[in-house]
Amino acid sequence: MNLIVNGKGGTYEESCRTVADLLSRSGWTGRLVIVELNGEIVGKDVYGDTLLSEGDRVELVHFVGGG
Template identity: 55%
Template sequence: MTLIVNGETITVPDEVKTVSDLLSHFRLDNKLAIVEVNVRIIQKHEYGITTLANGDRVEIVHFVGGG
């Protein structure tokens, strides 16, 4: 499936079907992240049930510590 993630067109493996799968694919599943799919902010409890489709626009914002 092809998605537009943070403005970049990427192809993800077939096993990526939900927002939760996508976060796992990017190794962000244990990090605090905000996800928007097609201009809709997805609540954390919806990550596992929100399915992705070819061409979806996804924005992922995650926080990085440092100083």
């Protein structure tokens, strides 16, 4: 499946069906992250239920501490 993640196109295996699957494959596990799917914010409580489709645009935003 082809997705655009943070502005970069990529091919993901067919088993990457949900937002939760994507986060587990891309090294985002355990990070405080906000997910935007096709312009809509996805709540953390529905990552496992939110299906990805061919050509979806996903933005992953994480917080960085510092001063």
